[in-house]
Amino acid sequence: MLGKLITFEGIDGSGKSTMLALLRENAGLKNLGEIAFTREPTQNTLTGKAVYAAIECDVDPMAELFLFMADHAAHVAETVRPNIAAGKIVISDRYSDSRCAYQGATLDKTIPNALSFVKNLHAGWTIVPDLTFIFDLAPKDSVERVKNRGEKTKFEKIEFLTRVRENFMTLAKAEPERFVILDAKLPPAENEKIIVEKIKSIL
Template identity: 40%
Template sequence: MNVRGRFVTLEGGEGAGKSTHLQYIAAWLEQRGRIVVQTREPGGSPLAEAVRGIVLGDWAEGVNAQTELLLMFAARAAHVAYRIEPALIRGEDVICDRFVDASWAYQGAGRGIEAEHLVALEKLALQGVRPDLTIVFDLSPEIGLARAKNRGDANRFEEESMAFMSRVRAAYLERAKADPGRYAVIDASRPLVDVQIELARLLELRLA
């Protein structure tokens, strides 16, 4: 009988380097004999990736807050059912670039969606699946948006105002402060090597 795998999620604003850090964490786990599934949100399954194209699209009619929220959770429900939960059951470790905390930060704090709607959708979509560790890569919106633009693959979230991104950042930090057992916050403004040194220490402490 397999021991259930660990579920690690990476969060933070635009330009925080989550994709780079995901590769580092995956390599760290694989060096210790773990089977690792790397994934992302929105997306992560064929259906969820199709929804990603819709939610990140630049539509002439716009995407209002309610539509955005429902699309995000529709993609998440497909992702959990198709990829995340089966991998955890097989005993594999799953690392995900964004998960449900992103909806609390972006659609909740950013767009102003009421908490009661997030709670209801979270219960429906996640079916009890929860991260074992959520790492928040904290970065000021000024630095993060500048980094994101330099990547050259901007989406409509990266066109949001500084005030919006400040609300997103505050929401992540507030959630991390409320549950230090699940969250860890890393200062992502530093050079990559310094971030990864701290990340290695954290992984030894939480996952070794």
């Protein structure tokens, strides 16, 4: 039997990594089956390194989109598809919706309806998640949280993250059956319970 793909999305600092660390140790989740934790951008790969190099400089936004797309293609082929085929539950920290939301924002002024353009690039070959959690947080709170983190990227600005957050909401509205919007200000343990119950309900 094929596995399931579950993705976690949200603006920078919305609490995805914190939650995934909790979920790795969650006994209820472990009982549900074999879980493969993964992420985008991928780590220590040719494509992932290219993406992180691009994030740190002023590369053309269309060129940057295709670097993220290349990383996604490698991720789907090398990690997501084989694990799904092996019947595992794949949990990814960021996935295609990050591209739609972030590059939908960086390409805003380059092409009309950038979000749809980016979404359409995925159609027909990628694996669509069975379930996507969005950690929803006001950009001012997100910037406050990541400020203490030290590394600052060009994306971590209130105005930009406001557009990214709107794009996440547009994506969720278009596919309400796939998305669960979480209040990222709730204590992590509360969201953890909601997440585990929801995952159980789709298995």
